[in-house]
Amino acid sequence: MQTASILARAQQAAALAAGAAAEVDAKARFPREAFDELRRLKLLGAFVPRELGGEGCSFSELCAASQALAQSCSSAGMVFAMHQIQVASLVRHCGGSAWLRGFLRELAEKQLLIASVTSEVGVGGDLRSSLCAVEADGARFQLEKAATTVSYGAEADALLLTARRAPDAASNDQVMVLLPKKDVSLEKTSDWDTLGMRGTCSPGFRVRASGSLEQILPTPFADICPQTQVPFSHVLWSSCWLGIATDAVSRARAFVRAEARRRAGTTPPASLRLAEVAGTLQTMRNNVLGVARECEELMKSPDGADALSSMGFVLKMNNLKITSSRQVAQIVSEALGICGIAGYKNDGKFSLGRQLRDAHSAALMINNDRIYATNAQLLLIHKDDER
Amino acid sequence: MIDQIRSILKEQGRLSVDVATLSDDADLYRAGMTSHASVNVMLALESAFDIEFPDRMLRSRVFGTIGSIKSALEELTSTRAGG
Numbered sequence: 001m002q003t004a005s006i007l008a009r010a011q012q013a014a015a016l017a018a019g020a021a022a023e024v025d026a027k028a029r030f031p032r033e034a035f036d037e038l039r040r041l042k043l044l045g046a047f048v049p050r051e052l053g054g055e056g057c058s059f060s061e062l063c064a065a066s067q068a069l070a071q072s073c074s075s076a077g078m079v080f081a082m083h084q085i086q087v088a089s090l091v092r093h094c095g096g097s098a099w100l101r102g103f104l105r106e107l108a109e110k111q112l113l114i115a116s117v118t119s120e121v122g123v124g125g126d127l128r129s130s131l132c133a134v135e136a137d138g139a140r141f142q143l144e145k146a147a148t149t150v151s152y153g154a155e156a157d158a159l160l161l162t163a164r165r166a167p168d169a170a171s172n173d174q175v176m177v178l179l180p181k182k183d184v185s186l187e188k189t190s191d192w193d194t195l196g197m198r199g200t201c202s203p204g205f206r207v208r209a210s211g212s213l214e215q216i217l218p219t220p221f222a223d224i225c226p227q228t229q230v231p232f233s234h235v236l237w238s239s240c241w242l243g244i245a246t247d248a249v250s251r252a253r254a255f256v257r258a259e260a261r262r263r264a265g266t267t268p269p270a271s272l273r274l275a276e277v278a279g280t281l282q283t284m285r286n287n288v289l290g291v292a293r294e295c296e297e298l299m300k301s302p303d304g305a306d307a308l309s310s311m312g313f314v315l316k317m318n319n320l321k322i323t324s325s326r327q328v329a330q331i332v333s334e335a336l337g338i339c340g341i342a343g344y345k346n347d348g349k350f351s352l353g354r355q356l357r358d359a360h361s362a363a364l365m366i367n368n369d370r371i372y373a374t375n376a377q378l379l380l381i382h383k384d385d386e387r
Numbered sequence: 388m389i390d391q392i393r394s395i396l397k398e399q400g401r402l403s404v405d406v407a408t409l410s411d412d413a414d415l416y417r418a419g420m421t422s423h424a425s426v427n428v429m430l431a432l433e434s435a436f437d438i439e440f441p442d443r444m445l446r447s448r449v450f451g452t453i454g455s456i457k458s459a460l461e462e463l464t465s466t467r468a469g470g
Contacts, residue, residue: 128421128422170403170417170418170419171403171419172416172419172421173417173419220417222416222417222447226447306446306448307446309446309447309448310442310443310445311442311445311446312442374422374423377423377426378426380426380430381426381429381430381433381440381445382445383439383441383442384442385441385442386441386442386443
């Protein structure tokens with residue numbers, strides 16, 4: 001039984017993540033120190049309900065933990081966030097499936113890591129469209145998917161994959177299938193040598209798997225997507241970006257304080273820019289925490305499933321993703337301006353190169369222009385009359 | 388009203404099956420209607436019936452079947468008839 005809070009334990013893992021962050025980035029390797037610790041502290045299964053051996057932690061606890069980790073190592077925070085999105089999809093949509101509930105019990109017991117396989121070659125980045133299909137044969141199935149990016153696919157213990165329900169199903173008639181690694185063959189099809197978020201280790205893979213039909217989630221992906229995948233992704237990702245922004249501003253603050261001490265009696269010129277960026281960080285934090293709180297309330301409410309997929313809420317989620325992804329890049333750039341050459345250097349305590357490169361992934365993880373296009377269309381019909 | 392809804396779905400719904408083969412309670416999303424297509428269906432319905440869907444109706448459940456669309460339209464047109 002863990003006695004320390006989720007956040008306190010995440011901070012403990014974050015301290016280890018911080019020590020390895022530079023190497024994780026330089027070598028584009030998995031942040032294993034952080035994950036060994038997260039497993040030891042039982043945080044990978046924290047969202048699993050108590051009756052299945054987890055802790056039944058809250059959505060806002062996951063947000064705080066993702067932020068704390070990302071504040072030390074963006075990749076560790078993002079991998080943790082992506083894992084929890086998959087856990088939440090299972091917890092919230094496993095229905096009465098004995099097989100899936102058994103898997104969740106095993107996940108909590110062994111602290112299994114789950115990766116997502118939603119991307120696919122040929123669908124143009126559209127999450128709600130699949131080419132590959134579940135091919136059922138009696139009580140068994142097989143499938144094959146060419147995925148463009150599978151974050152920490154090589155490290156994960158299981159994959160949660162989207163596919164069409166059947167070979168004759170429409171491209172948006174999708175299901176989610178849980179694939180324990182032992183039933184999967186992974187063939188790496190590309191590399192992950194990127195500008196930032198290097199430790200998420202997200203190359204392309206050809207996934208071939210077979211299994212029992214019980215491994216298919218009973219809820220259609222059309223419902224899992226708005227009710228869980230979108231809110232958890234956009235809020236947990238934004239929490240990670242808030243962590244990166246908070247780290248950058250902390251470094252800028254420390255830099256300005258050191259300057260002020262060196263020249264006592266004068267206000268350092270950069271302090272004005274610090275005052276400015278502190279305001280932007282406050283706006284970002286309030287936005288992320290506000291939407292997180294609203295999400296949490298809706299998830300608990302009786303008509304939550306319906307409310308989460310309402311057009312007004314989809315717009316709000318999309319706006320959170322767009323604004324926080326832009327703000328993180330803006331805030332880190334401004335922090336770099338404050339720290340100057342000390343921030344531009346790759347060594348030293350004010351270095352901001354890694355954070356700047358990591359921050360620029362935010363606008364590209366589901367490209368903001370794709371989201372703007374969706375919002376532009378929704379605004380043709382949404383009236384904002386429920387203010 | 389049902390015929391008009393069906394004709395709008397045929398034009399704007401981008402269904403993967405012929406709308407004539409769908410019953411009034413068949414799931415339109417499963418019949419291939421994307422959220423993108425559903426917005427075009429909503430716009431066409433607003434124009435054809437001279438109504439505006441309030442935000443509380445902009446939920447996937449409301450546009451999930453021909454029957455649910457009909458109920459929503461009836462609610463809006465009856466309010467108007469009642470002044």
